[in-house]
Amino acid sequence: MKNKRFDKKPERVKLQTDDSFANELIFGRNPVIEALKADKLIDVIFVNAEAGGSISLICKLAKERDILVKQVNEQKLNNMSNGASHQGVIAMGACAEYVSVEDIIEIAKSKNEDPFVIICDEIEDPHNLGAIIRTAEAAGAHGIIIPKRRSASLNNTVFKTSAGAASWLPVARVSNLPAAVDMLKENGLWIYGTDGAGENYSNVKLDGPIGLVIGSEGFGMGRLMKEKCDFLLSLPMNGKITSLNASVAAGIFMYEIVRQRNAVV
Numbered sequence: 001m002k003n004k005r006f007d008k009k010p011e012r013v014k015l016q017t018d019d020s021f022a023n024e025l026i027f028g029r030n031p032v033i034e035a036l037k038a039d040k041l042i043d044v045i046f047v048n049a050e051a052g053g054s055i056s057l058i059c060k061l062a063k064e065r066d067i068l069v070k071q072v073n074e075q076k077l078n079n080m081s082n083g084a085s086h087q088g089v090i091a092m093g094a095c096a097e098y099v100s101v102e103d104i105i106e107i108a109k110s111k112n113e114d115p116f117v118i119i120c121d122e123i124e125d126p127h128n129l130g131a132i133i134r135t136a137e138a139a140g141a142h143g144i145i146i147p148k149r150r151s152a153s154l155n156n157t158v159f160k161t162s163a164g165a166a167s168w169l170p171v172a173r174v175s176n177l178p179a180a181v182d183m184l185k186e187n188g189l190w191i192y193g194t195d196g197a198g199e200n201y202s203n204v205k206l207d208g209p210i211g212l213v214i215g216s217e218g219f220g221m222g223r224l225m226k227e228k229c230d231f232l233l234s235l236p237m238n239g240k241i242t243s244l245n246a247s248v249a250a251g252i253f254m255y256e257i258v259r260q261r262n263a264v265v
Contacts, residue, residue, distance in 0.1 A: 024093040027086040029054045035091055036061040043094035043153050044068045048077055051088025058089055066098070068148050068173070095159035099170040101180050104143030105187050107170060111142075114209045115189055116257065118144045121177060121225050122216040123246055126152040130161025131247035132214065137165035139254040144169060147177045150216075181228045184211045191229045193221050194253060196242070198232030206257045214250045 026032050033054065035042060045062050047055050049071050062069050077086045108115035118136045123129045129152040136144055152158060153173065159166045174180045181191055192206070193213040213229060215221035226232070235249060244252075 025080065026091040026093070027081050027084050027089075029058065029087045029089055032058055032089050032091045033061065036065065036067075039065075041094040041097055042067050043092050043155055044070055046070050046072045046077060046080065046090045046092070048072060048074050048088040050074075053088075055088055066173075068153070092155065094154045095156060096154050096166050096171065098154070098173045099143065101145060101172045101174065101183050104145070104170050104172055105184075108142045108209075113142070114207070114261075115184075115187070115211075116141045116209075117184060117189065117211045118250070118254070119177065119181065119184075119191075119211055119213045119225075120144060120146045120151065121213055121221050122147060122150045122219075123214065124150060124152055125217055125246075126155060126157040127161045128152070128217060128245065128247045130158040130166070132250045133158065133162040133169055133171070134165040135247070135251040135254055137162075137169040139258050141169065141254065143172060145172045145174060145177070145180050148173050148175050178224050178228055181211065181213075181225070185228075190231070192231045192233055192253075193226055193229035194234070194249060195221060195226060195232045196234050196237075198234040200236060201233040201253060201256055204231060204233055206260045210257060212250075212253055212257065214246055214253075217246045 026035050032045065036058070042065075045058065045067060047058065047069060049055060059069055077088065077090055080086070080090050104117055105115060118132065118141050120129060120132060123132065123146070129146070133144060146153070154166055154171060172180070185191060189209040189211045191211045191213060194215055213221055213225055221229075233253060235244065235252060237243070
């Protein structure tokens with residue numbers, strides 16, 4: 001299929017967002033329950049499971065909305081609340097609503113474009129995730145996939161670092177990243193991983209439906225994610241430093257994809 005991404009500027013889909021609520025902390029059981037019932041954008045809920053009572057209801061409501069719940073101890077909650085009464089639970093607001101992997105694929109299909117998806121494998125620094133989101137939105141990616149665990153999320157730092165791009169670019173947060181990659185493959189995407197042992201990125205054809213995996217800041221891609229990749233790409237490193245910041249490397253790879261897609265239009 002001929003790629004039509006650059007025939008005209010793609011129409012953006014505005015995501016539900018409430019920056020004033022991002023990173024806001026909600027303390028106490030009833031306030032958190034009401035926030036959940038009111039469909040507030042909640043990024044994560046911290047609970048002390050030993051507190052009992054309505055904590056189980058909060059966990060149930062969070063599961064129904066696919067909101068991450070983290071089990072923490074009382075001391076952690078005390079530190080977060082800075083003396084305020086938390087009753088064993090604190091919710092943190094999000095800057096944008098998460099979507100599903102299927103949503104991202106459908107966005108590409110609705111535009112008659114080859115899917116272009118960024119997969120972040122345990123990017124834990126919110127500044128890096130925000131910078132990746134900003135570049136991905138500018139490069140015309142259809143969405144980003146992040147794991148629920150061991151990853152930065154859509155908090156206020158990510159929103160600000162992305163220069164607001166987190167309001168425009170769909171982000172899916174999944175429990176099983178390798179399974180999400182399998183879903184992309186089933187929908188015709190080729191998966192390109194970024195790894196120092198890969199082929200020089202400038203020698204690889206990067207058109208058609210693409211999923212680009214960006215590894216974590218300290219360790220790169222995990223073993224299983226590397227095995228899921230169809231191709232491995234590397235950047236030439238001619239100095240004494242053998243790696244780049246994850247968001248910088250991501251930007252180089254993304255814009256090589258942009259360059260090649262421009263060339264085939």
